[in-house]
Amino acid sequence: MSITIALPSKGRLREQALEVFAKAGLPVEEPADQRRYRARIGGRDDIEVAFLSASEIASELGQGNVDCGVTGEDLVRETLADWDAKVEIAAPLGFGHADVVVAVPDIWLDVATMADLDDVAAEFRQRHGRRLRIATKYWRMTQQFFSQMHGIQVYRIVESLGATEGAPAAGSADVIVDITTTGSTLRANHLRILDDGVILKSQACLVAAKRERPAADAALLAEVCRRVREAVA
Numbered sequence: 617m618s619i620t621i622a623l624p625s626k627g628r629l630r631e632q633a634l635e636v637f638a639k640a641g642l643p644v645e646e647p648a649d650q651r652r653y654r655a656r657i658g659g660r661d662d663i664e665v666a667f668l669s670a671s672e673i674a675s676e677l678g679q680g681n682v683d684c685g686v687t688g689e690d691l692v693r694e695t696l697a698d699w700d701a702k703v704e705i706a707a708p709l710g711f712g713h714a715d716v717v718v719a720v721p722d723i724w725l726d727v728a729t730m731a732d733l734d735d736v737a738a739e740f741r742q743r744h745g746r747r748l749r750i751a752t753k754y755w756r757m758t759q760q761f762f763s764q765m766h767g768i769q770v771y772r773i774v775e776s777l778g779a780t781e782g783a784p785a786a787g788s789a790d791v792i793v794d795i796t797t798t799g800s801t802l803r804a805n806h807l808r809i810l811d812d813g814v815i816l817k818s819q820a821c822l823v824a825a826k827r828e829r830p831a832a833d834a835a836l837l838a839e840v841c842r843r844v845r846e847a848v849a
């Protein structure tokens with residue numbers, strides 16, 4: 617019996633995930649070379665650790681290729697269609713806080729809410745000869761928030777894989793959906809979050825794959841989840 621835990625391969629998410637696992641009595645024996653992407657938990661030959669990128673962790677969990685992992689809730693909701701049928705959030709970990717938000721140019725003085733943005737979107741084609749463009753890498757969450765929650769149907773998503781906040785000034789989009797932590801990138805790009813424009817308050821979570829597994833592995837996974845939960849309580 618054995619289970620695989622996926623941890624972020626770089627940055628603060630990696631460091632803080634390792635701290636939580638150590639505190640949970642599951643110390644990861646870090647490889648001498650950080651570019652080695654496999655590790656073990658000290659004293660345990662039944663748990664394997666795989667270091668992956670945060671977004672890859674979400675997709676590997678969704679496919680059931682790893683048993684549990686640490687990644688941002690934003691990435692779970694964005695990467696996986698029907699995410700809660702495939703994975704379970706076993707524990708919010710209290711770090712990696714980031715809000716997924718709708719932000720508009722500061723100079724749109726009369727646009728404070730999603731309802732205002734709906735009005736803008738409805739008139740946009742008449743005024744500008746094209747649909748309102750939203751720059752984002754969160755197209756799934758954007759569609760859910762705009763279309764399903766706010767009934768806004770007339771817009772176009774412009775996929776952005778980086779420097780999303782620069783898109784309105786560059787003229788490639790009108791508004792954005794992106795993550796923010798301190799707000800400084802939004803401010804630097806003269807963007808403002810709508811009053812009801814917070815789509816998700818995300819943080820790093822321990823996420824478990826929902827899939828059939830031998831009883832011993834299920835018990836082991838439950839133990840890991842319990843220990844991590846206790847460590848962050």
Ligand SMILES: Nc1ncnc2c1ncn2[C@@H]1O[C@H](COP(=O)(O)OP(=O)(O)OP(=O)(O)O)[C@@H](O)[C@H]1O
Pocket residue numbers: 624626627629669670671672687688689690691712713714795796797798818819820
């Ligand atoms: N200020 C922040 N900026 C970016 N990500 C943050 C921030 N705070 C928390 N996070 C979390 O980290 C995640 C991004 O991590 P990372 O950049 O390692 O992911 P990745 O997209 O898998 O990596 P890569 O960009 O190398 O493909 C975010 O989706 C979010 O959950």
Ligand SMILES: O=P(O)(O)OC[C@H]1O[C@H](OP(=O)(O)OP(=O)(O)O)[C@H](O)[C@@H]1O
Pocket residue numbers: 778779781794795796797798799800801802
């Ligand atoms: O509100 P702030 O504190 O300014 O943080 C927000 C910024 O941080 C992230 O970028 P980062 O360069 O960290 O990662 P990314 O390349 O994955 O977008 C995010 O995409 C924002 O651009």
